[in-house]
Amino acid sequence: MILVGRNLSPFVRRSAIVLKTLGMDFEPKGLSTADDTDEIMKINPVGRVPSLILEDGETIVDSQAIIDHALEVGDPDNRLLAASGAERRAVLRISAIAQGAMEKAVASSYERNRRPKDKVYTGWVEQVDAQNASALASLDAMARAGGEWIHGGHMTLADINAAVAYDFVGIAEPYLVKDDAYPALAALSQRCNALPAFAETQWKG
Ligand SMILES: N[C@@H](CCC(=O)N[C@@H](CS)C(=O)NCC(=O)O)C(=O)O
Numbered sequence: 214m215i216l217v218g219r220n221l222s223p224f225v226r227r228s229a230i231v232l233k234t235l236g237m238d239f240e241p242k243g244l245s246t247a248d249d250t251d252e253i254m255k256i257n258p259v260g261r262v263p264s265l266i267l268e269d270g271e272t273i274v275d276s277q278a279i280i281d282h283a284l285e286v287g288d289p290d291n292r293l294l295a296a297s298g299a300e301r302r303a304v305l306r307i308s309a310i311a312q313g314a315m316e317k318a319v320a321s322s323y324e325r326n327r328r329p330k331d332k333v334y335t336g337w338v339e340q341v342d343a344q345n346a347s348a349l350a351s352l353d354a355m356a357r358a359g360g361e362w363i364h365g366g367h368m369t370l371a372d373i374n375a376a377v378a379y380d381f382v383g384i385a386e387p388y389l390v391k392d393d394a395y396p397a398l399a400a401l402s403q404r405c406n407a408l409p410a411f412a413e414t415q416w417k418g
Contacts, residue, residue, distance in 0.1 A: 214232075214237070214238065214239040214240070214265055214266065214267055214268060215239060215240050215241075215242050215265070215266040216228060216229055216232065216239045216240070216241050216242065216263055216264075216265055216279075217242045217244055217253065217256055217257075217262055217263055217264040217265070217266065218242075218243070218244060218246075218253075218262025218263040218264070219243045219244070219245055219262070219416070220241075220243075220414045220415070220416045221384070221416045222246075222262055222263065223315040223318070223319075223377045223378060223380075223381035224262065224263055224275075224276035224315065225262050225263040225276070226377050226380075226381070226414050226416070227276055227280070227315075227373055227374060227377045228263045228265065228276045228279040228280060228283075229241065229410075229414045230373050230377065230410045230411060230414055231279075231280050231283045231284070231293065231370070231373060232265075232279075232283050232287075233409070233410035233413065233414070234293065234368075234373070234408075234410045235283055235284075235287035235288055235293070236287065237283060237286070237287045239265070244262065246260070246261065246262055256272060256274075257272070257274040259274070261274070261275075263275075263276055263279060264279075265279045265282070280370070284370075292367065292369070293368075293369050293370045293373070294369065294370045300365065303364050303365075303371070304364060304365075304369045304370050304371040305370075307352070307355060307363055307364055307371035307374065307375060308370050308371055308374040310348050310351055310352060311348070311352060311371070311374035311375045311377070311378040312374060312378070313344070313345075313348050314345050314348040314349055314352070314378040314379075314381075314382060315374075315377070315378050315381055317341045317342070317344050317345035317348065318345055318378075318381055318382050318385045318386055318389075319385070320341045321338055321341045321342055321345065321385070321386055322385040322386065324337055324338050324341070325338060342386065342389060345382065345386070345389060346389055348378075349378075349379065349382065349389065349390070349394070349395050349398060350395065352375045352378070352379070352395070352398050353395035353396070353397050353398040354397075355375075356375065356395075356397035356398045356400070356401045357397035359401075361404065362401075363375050363401060368405070368408075372401065372405055373405070375398065375401060375402075376401055376402040376405035376406065376411065379395065379398050379399065379401075379402045380402055380406070380415070380416075384416060
């Protein structure tokens with residue numbers, strides 16, 4: 214299998230972490246959305262990463278669909294996401310909030326970095342940054358209330374999403390996480406990053 218995209222993208226990284234955690238081998242293909250647009254468009258008509266190209270050539274686009282496939286094939290005991298009920302809903306809720314933080318960080322970063330400086334709409338940046346800060350505060354409160362993991366007694370998809378979101382904000386919007394603004398979330402990220410799947414996918418620039 215080939216995972217298309219760089220681990221700078223939180224959507225690529227969370228896909229890579231899930232695959233690695235489940236012991237599913239893949240080869241990374243580190244295409245950049247800024248520099249390799251034509252090649253990415255041939256793989257995903259929307260021109261986004263990640264995509265996962267399976268051994269028979271079938272291509273799965275979007276991290277949600279990649280993770281859904283990985284869980285279906287590689288997590289028969291439903292360790293990362295319970296099959297049903299309140300446990301599943303709780304993990305999906307935390308994951309959705311973390312995904313929202315990733316999306317807001319990407320939106321803020323594109324506004325600040327991809328537009329000509331005189332066309333940056335600071336009111337929009339302030340709005341998405343405030344939404345992101347609220348999402349991070351919510352994850353931090355849940356991490357504080359949880360034990361070693363953000364929900365339940367073992368690492369789940371919720372921890373993967375929360376840690377990846379926090380790490381990405383640290384890269385894309387360091388001003389949002391300065392002064393240890395979210396200490397419980399930072400500690401969760403640190404615990405996660407001690408695991409090989411996280412350590413091996415850290416973005417080194
Ligand atoms: N919902 C998508 C979001 C993917 C996404 O937005 N990826 C960004 C990189 S972080 C991208 O490809 N941006 C290029 C673009 O949207 O033009 C997923 O979960 O995979």
